[in-house]
Amino acid sequence: MAPLLKPMNVPFWRDVRVLRVLLQILFLIGVFLLAGLLYTNMLRGLSKLGLTLNLDFLGNEAGFDISEGIEYTPSETYLKAFWVGVVNTLKVSFIGIICATILGLIVGIARLSSNWLIRTIAAVYVECFRNIPLLLQILFWYSAVILKLPRVGESISLLGGVFINQRGLYFPSPEPTAGLKIWSGFLLAGLILAAVLYIVRWRQLQQLERPGFRAKWALPGFLIVAILGWFLTPEKPFTLDFPVLRGFNFVGGVNLSPEFSALLIGLSVYTGAFIAEVVRSGIQAVVKGQREAARAIGLNEGQTLRLVVLPQAVPIIVPPLTSQYLNLAKNSSLAIAIGFPDMFSIGHTMMLQTGQSIPVFAMIMVSYLIMSLTTSAGMNWYNRWINRIGR
Amino acid sequence: MRKFLFCVSALVLAIALVVPGLAQGEESIRDKVKKRGKLICGVHGGLPGFSFLSEDGKWSGFDADYGRAIAAAVLGDPDKVEFVPLKAPERFPALQTGEIDVLIRNTTWTLTRDTQVGADFAPPTFYDGQGFMLAKALGITSLEELAGASIGVTAGSTTELNLTDTMRALGIDFNPVVFEEIDTLYNSYEQGRCDVVTSDKSQLVARRQVLKDPEAHIILDATISKEPLGPVTVHGDNKWNDVVSWVVYATFFAEEHEITQANVSTFETDNPEIKRFLGKTGDTGKQLGLPQDWAHQVINAVGNYGEVFERNLTPLGLPRGVNKPWTQGGLLYAMPFR
Numbered sequence: 001m002a003p004l005l006k007p008m009n010v011p012f013w014r015d016v017r018v019l020r021v022l023l024q025i026l027f028l029i030g031v032f033l034l035a036g037l038l039y040t041n042m043l044r045g046l047s048k049l050g051l052t053l054n055l056d057f058l059g060n061e062a063g064f065d066i067s068e069g070i071e072y073t074p075s076e077t078y079l080k081a082f083w084v085g086v087v088n089t090l091k092v093s094f095i096g097i098i099c100a101t102i103l104g105l106i107v108g109i110a111r112l113s114s115n116w117l118i119r120t121i122a123a124v125y126v127e128c129f130r131n132i133p134l135l136l137q138i139l140f141w142y143s144a145v146i147l148k149l150p151r152v153g154e155s156i157s158l159l160g161g162v163f164i165n166q167r168g169l170y171f172p173s174p175e176p177t178a179g180l181k182i183w184s185g186f187l188l189a190g191l192i193l194a195a196v197l198y199i200v201r202w203r204q205l206q207q208l209e210r211p212g213f214r215a216k217w218a219l220p221g222f223l224i225v226a227i228l229g230w231f232l233t234p235e236k237p238f239t240l241d242f243p244v245l246r247g248f249n250f251v252g253g254v255n256l257s258p259e260f261s262a263l264l265i266g267l268s269v270y271t272g273a274f275i276a277e278v279v280r281s282g283i284q285a286v287v288k289g290q291r292e293a294a295r296a297i298g299l300n301e302g303q304t305l306r307l308v309v310l311p312q313a314v315p316i317i318v319p320p321l322t323s324q325y326l327n328l329a330k331n332s333s334l335a336i337a338i339g340f341p342d343m344f345s346i347g348h349t350m351m352l353q354t355g356q357s358i359p360v361f362a363m364i365m366v367s368y369l370i371m372s373l374t375t376s377a378g379m380n381w382y383n384r385w386i387n388r389i390g391r
Numbered sequence: 392m393r394k395f396l397f398c399v400s401a402l403v404l405a406i407a408l409v410v411p412g413l414a415q416g417e418e419s420i421r422d423k424v425k426k427r428g429k430l431i432c433g434v435h436g437g438l439p440g441f442s443f444l445s446e447d448g449k450w451s452g453f454d455a456d457y458g459r460a461i462a463a464a465v466l467g468d469p470d471k472v473e474f475v476p477l478k479a480p481e482r483f484p485a486l487q488t489g490e491i492d493v494l495i496r497n498t499t500w501t502l503t504r505d506t507q508v509g510a511d512f513a514p515p516t517f518y519d520g521q522g523f524m525l526a527k528a529l530g531i532t533s534l535e536e537l538a539g540a541s542i543g544v545t546a547g548s549t550t551e552l553n554l555t556d557t558m559r560a561l562g563i564d565f566n567p568v569v570f571e572e573i574d575t576l577y578n579s580y581e582q583g584r585c586d587v588v589t590s591d592k593s594q595l596v597a598r599r600q601v602l603k604d605p606e607a608h609i610i611l612d613a614t615i616s617k618e619p620l621g622p623v624t625v626h627g628d629n630k631w632n633d634v635v636s637w638v639v640y641a642t643f644f645a646e647e648h649e650i651t652q653a654n655v656s657t658f659e660t661d662n663p664e665i666k667r668f669l670g671k672t673g674d675t676g677k678q679l680g681l682p683q684d685w686a687h688q689v690i691n692a693v694g695n696y697g698e699v700f701e702r703n704l705t706p707l708g709l710p711r712g713v714n715k716p717w718t719q720g721g722l723l724y725a726m727p728f729r
Contacts, residue, residue: 045487048417048627065555065567074555143578151583166583167541248540248586249566258584336546339570345546349569352480352547355508 042358057354058082064349066341068257078350085346086367092263092342093329093371099268100328101321104275109305111280122276130273135334138266142338146258152249161242161253169256170243179235186229194222259340263332271328278324282317283309315387322379326372333368343367419630420492421465421680429471432458433491436476437573440597440707441497450474453703454495456693457516457622457639461493464638464685469692478572480547483508486625493635494623497591499549504623511628513636514643515621516696518713518722520614521553522592524599527609529586534561534613541566543576543585553616554589577602591618596709634679641686643725644668645695647716652694655687668728675728686728696723 012018046053062081065074069084110122129137147166150156155165163170198218205212230237243253286309294308333344347364351357424430434442434454442452450458459469475491482498485491487509497519498504500512523542525531534557544551546569558565568585570576577598580588588595592610599605622639624632645651648665650658660666667673668686676683693699700711715721 063552063555065551065565067567067569074559143575143582147579147582147584247538251539336571337575339546339568339575341569345569345571348480348571349547349551352483353503353552355483355503357484 046358053358055359057356057359060354062350062353064353066346067339068260069341078354081346082343082350082363085341085343088341088346089329089332089335089343089367090371092260092267092332092335092340096264096267096271096328096332097325099264100271100275100324103268103272104324105279107272107276108279108283111276112283126273126276128273129269130277134266134270134331135337137270138262138334138338141265142258142262146262152245155245155250161240163243163245163250166258167249167255168258168261170250170253171256172240172242173252173254174238175241177235177237177239179233180237182233182235183229183237186232187226190222190225190229193225194218197221257340259335259338262338263335263340263342266334267328267331270331271324274324274327275321278317278320279313281320282313285316286312315383318379318383318386322376322383325375325379329371329375330368417628419680420489420624420628421631421634424465424492428466429473430458430462430465431473431475431490431492432461433477433482433485433494433496434458434474435496435573436474438497438594438597439600440704440709441593442474442476442495444476451703453517453699454497456699456703457495457642458493460642460689460693461622461635461638463688463692464641464681465634467682467688469688479545480571483510486510486623489625492624492631495621497594497620498623499591500619500621501549509626510623511626511632513622513624513632514639515619515722516639516642517593517620519591519593519618519620521550521589521616521618522595522614523587523589523611524580524595524608525587525611527607532611534611534615535563537565537587538563539565540587541568541585543568543570543580543588545569545573545576545590546571548590549616549618550590557615573598591620593620593704593709596707600707630680634681637675637679638685638689640725640728641668641689642693642696642699643716643723644686644728645690646697646723647718647725650690650695652690652692652698655690664728 043053058079059077061075062078063074064081066072066081066084069088072080072084107122107125110118111126113119113122146168149164149166152165152167155163155170157163161172194215195218198215201212201217202214205214241252243250243255290308290312291304294304299307332342335342336345336348339345344364347360351360354360432455434450434452436442436444438452438454440452442450442454445451455474458472458474462472463469475485477485477491477494477496482494482496483504486494494510495516497517498510498512500515504510505512523534523537531537542554542565544554544567551567551569554567568579570579573594576588579585581602590598592614595610599608599610602608622635624635645655645668648662648668650665650668655669658665658669660669663672667675670676670684670687674683676685679685682688694702696716700714711721713722715723717724
C-alpha cells in the first residue's frame, strides 16, 4: 500500500494546489488592470477637457439657496449644502420607513382577514400601488393631488390653527417657555414611577405564569403624573406659535412642504404595498397547525395572532423587510423630479454649478452606501436578536 | 480550468485591444462631422422661438436656425443636422462626452463654465438678462415687494445663483422652489405653487405665450443679470470652435452689409471684404477647413442675423434691444473677414 501514499512528483504547472492560487492571482491582476485602465482613461478624458479631480471646491461658497432643511444660508460652503441634502434624505427615509411599515403591517394582516370587503380592498391596494412605477406615483401625488389643493388665499382652515393649501400643511409649533423646566421635573418623576410599576407588574406576571401587557400599570401612571404636572406648573411649558397669512405666504408654525409631503406619501404608499406582501407571506408561512393549536387551547383570534403567529412570522419577515427599507431609502432620490432638496438633488445642483461631476457622484454613492449598510447592519442585528429570544 | 484560462486570456486580449483604441490621437469635431455627413446639435427643445418641434415635425426657432447655419457651412446642406433636446443638467455632460457636436441651448457664458466645465464659447448670439414674471393681479412693480414670496427657478442654472445673489444684496427673504424640469416649473407656477417665476427674459416672454391666459401675467422691468447666450463647443477643440464662431460672425457680417437670404446669390459688390466673405476671392474657407463658399451657404440657408431674429423672435413680441449691429448702437460686432 505504501507506494500509493507516497507523494507523487508532479511538476508545479500540473499541481492543482499551485494552479488554484496562480489563477486567482492572475484574475486579481486582471481586475486591477481593468480598474486602472478605466481610471487612467477617465483622467485622460478629464485633462483633455482641462478639468482636474479634487475636492477643494467643497470649501467654496455654495451661492444657491435650499428651500427646506436644517439651518443654512447661501454664503455657506458646498459641503454644508450637501449635508443639508443628506439630512433631508435621512428625514424622508426614516419617516417613510415608519409609515410604510405601519401601513404594510395593517394591510398585510387585512389581506388575510375573513371579512370579504377588507380582504378585497387590501388586495386592490397592493396590486394597484406595487404595479405602477414609483416616479409616476410621486408625480401624481404632487401635481394631481397636492397642487390641486386650494391656493394660499383660500386655504382650508382646520381647528387649532391648522391650514392646508397647495403650499403644504401648516400647523402651530410649540415654543418652550420658562415653565418647561418645572414640567421636566414632573416628567422625570413620572418616568421613575413608571419604571417601578413596570417591574412590579412584570414580577406579578411571572408569578402568575400568564402572558399579559407588562406596561399595563406603568403607562397610565406616567400619563397621570405628566398631566397633573402640566396643570400644576404655574406657567404653561409651551406656547403655540400659530401660522399666520402675511403677504405671499404663511409665516410662523411648522410647514410640511408639498414636495416633502408628496415624496413621503409616494414612498410610503408604494413601499407599504410591498411590505404588505412580505407580512402576508410571513404569516402564511407559519404552519397552520400552530394557529389551530392556539385556537384549541382557547386563545381568541387577536391573541392567536399576537402571541402565536406573529412571533413566529417576524423572523421570516425581517430579511425581505430589510430589502424594502433599503429600496425606500434609495428610491427617495426620485425627489429630484418634484424639487425636494434631497442629497441627490443638491448633489446634482453642485455638479452643475462646479462641473465636478465625478467627485460629487462619488460622494453621493458613498453616502447611499453608508446609509444602506448601516440600515442592513441594524436589521441583521435585530434579526439575530429576535431569533435568539424566539427560541 | 481551461475555461478559466480562456477567460483570463480573453480579458488580457481585450485590454490590449482597448488601450490603443483609447490612446488614439484627437480628431477635430469639424472633421468628424464631415465624415459623418451630419451635425448633431444639442438644443433646449421646449422653448418656442428658440428651439421647439413644430406640429409638422420640423425643428424651428432661433437656436435651431444656428444649428442649420453650421451644418450649411460645414456640409453645404442646412438639413443635415440632427437636433437633440437636452435638459439643463444634461447639456454639459452631453458636450463633454461628445454626444453632441455643438450646444446651442440658451447657455450663459460664465467664467466657471469656461474654465471648469469643459466648455468653450462662441460669440453670443443673444444678449439676454434675467427677469421676473408674476400675475398682473398682484399689482407688484419692483423687486423689493417680493419679500416672502415663493420664487420658482430651474436647478443648476446661472439663474438660480443670480436670484440668490440679488436677493441677498437687497436683503429680501424669499422661498426658493427649485425644479429640474422647465415644464414642471411653469406648470407649478400656473397652478399657484410659486408666486413668481424667474428666468432669462426671452424665456419668460416665450413661455408666457403658452400660458393659459398670457395677458394675466407681467414681466417686471428689473433685469438682475447679464445673460450672454450663445453656441458652446467642447473645451480644447480650437478648430471646431473657430468654425462655429465664424458662422456666427458671418450672420452678423451679412446684416451689417445688408446681405440677405434673397440677394446673397446675386449680390454684386466691389467691396473686397464682401468678396472675400462670399468666397469670390481669398481663402477664408481653406483657413477654416471649410468649403470655399461656406459663408454663402450660411446666408443662403438661414439668412442674416436680422432675418433669423425676425423669423423666430419678433413674432413672440421680443424687441431687438441690444441685439442689433454695432452700427445701429447694438452689441453685434463681426470680426474682420481678412
